[in-house]
Amino acid sequence: MSAxxxxxxxxxxxxxxxxxAESGFAMHKEIHxxxxxxxxxxxxxGRDGGFDRLDALDLSRIRRVRLIGAGTSVYATRxxxxxxETVAGLPCEAEVASEYAGTAACxxxxxxxxxxxxxxxETTETVAAMVxxxxxxxPTVAVVNAASSTIGREADVVLPTFAGPETGVCATKSFTxxxxxxARFALHAARRRGADASQLAPHAEALDRIPEWIALALENEPxxxxxxxxxxxxxxxxxxxxxxxxxxxxEGALKLKEITYIHAEAMPAGELKHGPMALVxxxxxxxxxxxxxxxxxxxxxNVRQAAARGGRIVVVGDRAAxxxxxxxxTTALTLPRCPDFVLPIAAxxxxxxxxxxxxxxxxxxxxxxxxxxxxxxxx
Numbered sequence: 001m002s003a004x005x006x007x008x009x010x011x012x013x014x015x016x017x018x019x020x021a022e023s024g025f026a027m028h029k030e031i032h033x034x035x036x037x038x039x040x041x042x043x044x045x046g047r048d049g050g051f052d053r054l055d056a057l058d059l060s061r062i063r064r065v066r067l068i069g070a071g072t073s074v075y076a077t078r079x080x081x082x083x084x085e086t087v088a089g090l091p092c093e094a095e096v097a098s099e100y101a102g103t104a105a106c107x108x109x110x111x112x113x114x115x116x117x118x119x120x121x122e123t124t125e126t127v128a129a130m131v132x133x134x135x136x137x138x139p140t141v142a143v144v145n146a147a148s149s150t151i152g153r154e155a156d157v158v159l160p161t162f163a164g165p166e167t168g169v170c171a172t173k174s175f176t177x178x179x180x181x182x183a184r185f186a187l188h189a190a191r192r193r194g195a196d197a198s199q200l201a202p203h204a205e206a207l208d209r210i211p212e213w214i215a216l217a218l219e220n221e222p223x224x225x226x227x228x229x230x231x232x233x234x235x236x237x238x239x240x241x242x243x244x245x246x247x248x249x250x251e252g253a254l255k256l257k258e259i260t261y262i263h264a265e266a267m268p269a270g271e272l273k274h275g276p277m278a279l280v281x282x283x284x285x286x287x288x289x290x291x292x293x294x295x296x297x298x299x300x301x302n303v304r305q306a307a308a309r310g311g312r313i314v315v316v317g318d319r320a321a322x323x324x325x326x327x328x329x330t331t332a333l334t335l336p337r338c339p340d341f342v343l344p345i346a347a348x349x350x351x352x353x354x355x356x357x358x359x360x361x362x363x364x365x366x367x368x369x370x371x372x373x374x375x376x377x378x379x
Contacts, residue, residue, distance in 0.1 A: 027168035078247035102132025121149020217349035252351030290317030
């Protein structure tokens with residue numbers, strides 16, 4: 001059977017007065033503000049500072065955490081779920097705000113803690129989910145950039161992310177700042193629940209170095225520009241990962257959808273062979289988030305399966321991972337070699353840069369993508 005000939009991809013019509021050659025996009029500026037935002041988070045929450053406001057909740061009695069967000073914040077909650085479960089030993093549910101029904105999972109509601117994550121603090125569905133949490137008798141903590149927002153005012157405790165004003169519709173610095181606050185929150189909960197301090201110390205030290213690792217990730221920008229031609233024929237893209245990087249793959253796919261208008265899907269790498277492999281051909285970029293840790297061997301096998309079927313392989317990984325996939329990689333973006341605990345934060349940055357520059361290449365107004373607004377408020 002011969003391949004179906006597809007018509008060329010039309011260029012996106014730009015808003016009046018918009019030129020993709022212009023510099024000064026807010027999103028680009030905010031991506032590059034992330035090392036500074038990370039330093040601000042460390043100053044406010046470093047070495048367990050800033051969490052004394054949680055004392056009234058008595059984290060030692062909490063038996064389950066319910067994490068809730070919408071949009072980009074959903075993927076922050078999914079990353080945080082792993083931190084709370086593996087570091088603090090707390091079972092977690094990460095739920096989409098619009099789907100939250102407002103009931104305690106099991107036992108007494110007072111044994112649960114609701115953590116609501118939001119950039120604006122005004123998104124209608126997230127506000128409604130927090131109201132349902134409180135109606136169920138579940139105490140709430142807001143991890144929010146706009147501390148004076150509805151969510152910030154109504155939560156029992158607010159943990160500001162201190163990312164500063166974010167003009168671009170796409171969440172960038174507010175996302176990585178939220179990840180850092182959530183990671184430090186998980187460490188604080190572990191301490192309050194009696195975890196061994198010596199086991200937590202490496203995680204705290206890694207978080208202190210996040211500004212450095214984000215800055216290193218930003219050095220990928222010239223390499224990102226070389227990746228862009230591999231997306232010129234793309235109507236879709238796959239982003240695959242394993243373990244802690246799966247939520248970051250999902251956030252990267254959302255960025256592509258939001259501002260490049262390319263359909264993108266994220267999935268655990270092992271799911272490729274359970275159906276999506278049928279999509280793979282020479283026009284499909286497959287972005288693989290790769291770290292040279294314990295999951296690398298299994299991820300590499302999945303990547304090679306996609307490459308054998310003609311997929312264009314873009315590896316986002318540390319140098320060892322890139323070298324390990326050199327037999328099948330089309331192009332690569334380099335991640336700093338940092339501990340697994342903080343790798344999701346650093347891995348976010350190259351995907352932000354890729355989405356931004358690809359949107360510019362396709363003629364999209366990066367800061368004002370069609371049909372979207374900064375805070376989703378029902379009319």
